[in-house]
Amino acid sequence: MKFKEISSIVGHIPFISKENGQFLYDLIIKEKITNILELGIAHGTATCYMAAALQEQGEGKITAVDLIEVKDQFKPSAEEQLAKTGFADIATVKRMQTGYTWFLHDQIVKNTKDDICHEEYDLVIIDGPKNWTIDGAAFFFADKLLKNNGWIIFDDYNWTYSQASDRRDATDGITHRSLSKAEQETPHIKAVFELLVKQHPHYGNLIVLEEHDWVLAQKTMSADKTYNIVNQTTTKDMLGKGLKKIYRKLKTLRK
Numbered sequence: 069m070k071f072k073e074i075s076s077i078v079g080h081i082p083f084i085s086k087e088n089g090q091f092l093y094d095l096i097i098k099e100k101i102t103n104i105l106e107l108g109i110a111h112g113t114a115t116c117y118m119a120a121a122l123q124e125q126g127e128g129k130i131t132a133v134d135l136i137e138v139k140d141q142f143k144p145s146a147e148e149q150l151a152k153t154g155f156a157d158i159a160t161v162k163r164m165q166t167g168y169t170w171f172l173h174d175q176i177v178k179n180t181k182d183d184i185c186h187e188e189y190d191l192v193i194i195d196g197p198k199n200w201t202i203d204g205a206a207f208f209f210a211d212k213l214l215k216n217n218g219w220i221i222f223d224d225y226n227w228t229y230s231q232a233s234d235r236r237d238a239t240d241g242i243t244h245r246s247l248s249k250a251e252q253e254t255p256h257i258k259a260v261f262e263l264l265v266k267q268h269p270h271y272g273n274l275i276v277l278e279e280h281d282w283v284l285a286q287k288t289m290s291a292d293k294t295y296n297i298v299n300q301t302t303t304k305d306m307l308g309k310g311l312k313k314i315y316r317k318l319k320t321l322r323k
């Protein structure tokens with residue numbers, strides 16, 4: 069399905085913007101990504117954008133993981149959106165009792181033979197609680213399952229508990245006031261990216277898409293590191309020239 073068509077069906081449903089939806093759609097097609105793991109799905113809007121790209125390229129599947137307890141909280145649910153768009157055969161939703169870190173445990177068990185964990189995914193998207201402990205662990209677990217040259221993407225690079233305190237007292241089961249001031253004010257995903265992903269020997273291409281609050285890292289298994297901050301000034305840029313610029317940059321970085 070073309071981007072325009074999927075965007076006309078799900079574009080008004082949170083939480084991913086059309087610009088980031090287009091970025092994901094194009095990334096999948098340009099990088100020929102076929103096996104995707106999405107951690108944190110809410111209404112499944114990003115799942116639908118990615119499934120549309122996989123259908124367009126003629127192959128690929130998505131495993132999309134969230135909590136059992138939120139199934140009826142997000143309306144429409146991911147399952148409903150996938151049924152509506154006809155992508156239920158491309159994306160499988162897995163609902164866990166305690167969260168995606170235990171899903172990753174189960175995958176590592178399933179993929180381990182003779183003390184070696186078989187890597188299976190080309191792209192892992194981490195878009196859940198935005199929490200140092202959960203998402204830091206999820207990164208190390210996901211790394212065991214991510215193929216060489218595969219990509220990992222984090223949303224909410226700059227998000228903090230303190231900024232969310234205007235709207236609510238707790239985020240994904242974590243009560244804000246139970247955290248220290250530093251824990252409330254530090255962007256946890258930024259900490260995961262800067263302190264864990266950037267220093268990890270497997271990751272060579274590190275890209276911050278600043279205005280879109282996303283960070284990407286490519287598993288290159290090389291000691292060479294490049295770190296790029298890509299500024300997008302306007303949405304138009306992101307959809308047109310800017311997007312091309314990012315892909316040109318990604319291509320150069322891979323050489």
Ligand SMILES: C[S@@+](CC[C@H](N)C(=O)[O-])C[C@H]1O[C@@H](n2cnc3c(N)ncnc32)[C@H](O)[C@@H]1O
Pocket residue numbers: 082083084107108109110111112113114115133134135138166167168169195196197202240
């Ligand atoms: C921002 S939403 C995801 C949005 C989605 N990726 C999109 O762009 O359309 C965050 C989701 O993470 C889920 N979540 C939070 N903590 C989780 C955990 N420990 N395990 C699994 N899912 C979790 C929430 O239930 C919520 O659905």
